[in-house]
Amino acid sequence: DGGITQSPKYLFRKEGQNVTLSCEQNLNHDAMYWYRQDPGQGLRLIYYSQIVNDFQKGDIAEGYSVSREKKESFPLTVTSAQKNPTAFYLCASSIRAGTDTGELFFGEGSRLTVL
């Protein structure tokens, strides 16, 4: 079955620690995205990648970093510079890169809690 796999589903970390969230897709999609969801805030774009070895900052990229070394994988690192890291993180992919995003396919999400 094709889809997007995020791990871990739940993660607890102490303040000041970096943490990496995994996102893998087997849909052969070109574009991948990371969103953050807070209660009452909807989805806000952190980073996106339209092609391997290339990525762009979204609306709230500060305190986060990504890599896109393989088409299937787009890990997100939440660094200690992110002031409010506790949130629900969603990874998504879409068939097309370029100017018409089209439908997004989402993973099940990773809930990060910083203690």
Added chain:
Amino acid sequence: EDKVVQSPLSLVVHEGDTVTLNCSYEVTNFRSLLWYKQEKKAPTFLFMLTSSGIEKKSGRLSSILDKKELFSILNITATQTGDSAIYLCAVSGANSKLTFGKGITLSVRP
């Protein structure tokens, strides 16, 4: 900056009621508007709208886009408890990324 505003932010209805969810937007070089349903974790795709006045329908759900007035509505008829969810509206513009609204939390009571 692209902007999407959904209303109301939350509503509670009883089974069998009809609901209308609203989405207005401001976006540079509009390309499409999408509706998603989020029950627990992963949002699932409902509709993609690109042309004004053409209704898209799937069972009890339907949606339409007005590109002149810059809004879309999502209608749900004969609501069921399984329709309880967050409904997300997003628009795609010139910068090849989706901008989401804050979502509408719908609760359907038995």
